[in-house]
Amino acid sequence: MSDIEFEKIYRDEDVDLSVLDGRTVAIIGYGSQGRAQSMNMRESGVNIIVGAGDRTRHSSWDKAEADGFEVFSIEEAVDKADIVHILLQDPAQPSVYYESIHKHLKPGQTLSFAHGFAILYGTIKPPKDVDVVLFVPNGPGPVTRQKFKDGSGIWGCVSVDQDVSGHAKETALAISKAVGSTRVGVVDMTFQHETEGDNYEEQVLYGGTIHLMRTMFNIMVKNGYPRSFAYAKAIRSIRSIIDDIDAVGIEAYLTSRASRTCEFAVRHSGPRVINEQAMEEIFEETERGVFARNWLQEFSLGMPTLNRMRRTWADSDMEKTGKIWRDKFGK
Known part of the structure; x- marks a missing residue:
């Protein structure tokens, strides 16, 4: 053990x-x-x-x-x-x-x-x-x-x-x-670890995953792929692996459940997608209270930046495609 x-x-x-x-x-x-x-x-x-x-x-x-x-x-x-x-x-x-x-x-x-x-x-x-x-x-x-x-x-x-x-x-x-x-x-755990760990998770894991999906969709569509295919690859595909990884661990998933092509792709190209320096910077900013200060200020002003981003994202090609995709292929 x-x-x-x-x-x-x-x-x-x-x-x-x-x-x-x-x-x-x-x-x-x-x-x-x-x-x-x-x-x-x-x-x-x-x-x-x-x-x-x-x-x-x-x-x-x-x-x-x-x-x-x-x-x-x-x-x-x-x-x-x-x-x-x-x-x-x-x-x-x-x-x-x-x-x-x-x-x-x-x-x-x-x-x-x-x-x-x-x-x-x-x-x-x-x-x-x-x-x-x-x-x-x-x-x-x-x-x-x-x-x-x-x-x-x-x-x-x-x-x-x-x-x-x-x-x-x-x-x-x-x-x-x-x-x-x-x-x-x-x-x-301490109040600090719970709070700043959660803040860090939401910025890097949730934020990173969602922006990764959006970027992947946009690149595939820009290069001529059908929107339905790009949406399925960028969004729906991740559902098929998360539960498996959670159940058996990353290594067991890669070696016993994924294809060898998938395993090679993950190990060979996956690290190039991640900007570790940016992740470290976000971690340091979170621990210095920068994220908390920015969020409190944004909220106190009536969330103008957040509201604008909501409107922009809601009108995006990806969101419109997603609505059609879910109607046609199910949830």
Whole structure:
């Protein structure tokens, strides 16, 4: 066996869910992740309430009620809760926190997050008499929900930034168990590693993969390939290999499941596609807080750059081709 030492992996048998007995968890932010975690925790026997903004302006109130949850204003929910679990998007958290949460927190409560952004970069500064923890399921809300319903879960991590009670980690782990992540495994890490690792992943893995697909499509079309073929090669083909690689590892996939032509292509030409220097630069910028600063500034200005890119990409040849392709060849 390899001599690589893995960090401690917490599974169901390692975590005491009764830590949450008699405690109320208020979910603040009933979006994709909020809905999934709320429903999973409720089905694990946890008492869940939802805190939402003005009912006349926020559809999340009606959605949570339709799902059978008691819904209160954010202020009321914080007053009633033992654990306040914030699942709002990062740049929106500070204004909601200081308007509706901060002054309602009581000593001994737990303030919980699903991403460490606000704590790491100081846009939220909790009082010193509450526990501050983190639980992150490593996947989008619908996947977290579906895995739970299937009897499985999605890998996650926990972290503690402030441990007033002496039991903050037990609380974070109990939340992760209630959501279903300890069914497959949860690890402990710092707020910094979780936050900046996630920021780096989204820039390099998601950003790099999507731009790779777009560039490949554009080059093939520019050189006369049929759009349907270029789209299938640039987008759909990757679906056929990801699950295999995840199941058996890269080397086993290349040597036992891929063709020899594919294996040679990966080993011979793959490295030329990757700009390792740029990846290092993005990593360093992420750790210096450059990405966080740029994103907070973009959000504060109303997301003008993001909105323009959305419009440009939506009108692109690739997106129009993709819509037709999916209609003709299925999803």
